[in-house]
Amino acid sequence: MLHLKPLSTDAIPGALAKAERYRLLNEPGQAESICLDVLNVDPGNQPALVTLILALTEQFGDQPSKAMQHAREMLPKLEDAYSRTYYAGIICERRANAQLAQGGHGAAEAAREWLKEALEHYREAEALRPPHNDDAILRWNACVRTLQRHPEVTGIDDPTSRLMMLE
Numbered sequence: 001m002l003h004l005k006p007l008s009t010d011a012i013p014g015a016l017a018k019a020e021r022y023r024l025l026n027e028p029g030q031a032e033s034i035c036l037d038v039l040n041v042d043p044g045n046q047p048a049l050v051t052l053i054l055a056l057t058e059q060f061g062d063q064p065s066k067a068m069q070h071a072r073e074m075l076p077k078l079e080d081a082y083s084r085t086y087y088a089g090i091i092c093e094r095r096a097n098a099q100l101a102q103g104g105h106g107a108a109e110a111a112r113e114w115l116k117e118a119l120e121h122y123r124e125a126e127a128l129r130p131p132h133n134d135d136a137i138l139r140w141n142a143c144v145r146t147l148q149r150h151p152e153v154t155g156i157d158d159p160t161s162r163l164m165m166l167e
Contacts, residue, residue, distance in 0.1 A: 012042060012048075019031040022034065031054075032059070035055060049077050049078055056068075057090060058094075086125040089119075090139065095114045099114060108153045115143050118139070123140070
């Protein structure tokens, strides 16, 4: 019977660099596998957890429920409140974008709810952010632009009025 072989701890930095390259090559499954190998020998490795969350969100088009559940299970393992909140927003935003790409009946309504949740996380993350870190603001703006580009998501109401309720 085949079994997984453990990664040596001194190979972790190189493995994480490979995981990032696989993500950039649009091979999130390979990046996920590498991160799981790193986490097997170093369960609290923050870069591996972040890369794993991102790799899982890049698989929302293929297996949204399973990947989303796994990504959300990783959030409590992140060490600081900002990271937990920010990456919760990333998960919701990417789920919304996958829903829009997939289309179909109810896609707009589902995307609206995911974007609303993402905006709530980004608003929280903005309050927790470290100095000189506007990543949550950048993601907030990306969500607003998605809503502006997709009138079917915002519905009949003016999108800015819906967003004002979140601020």
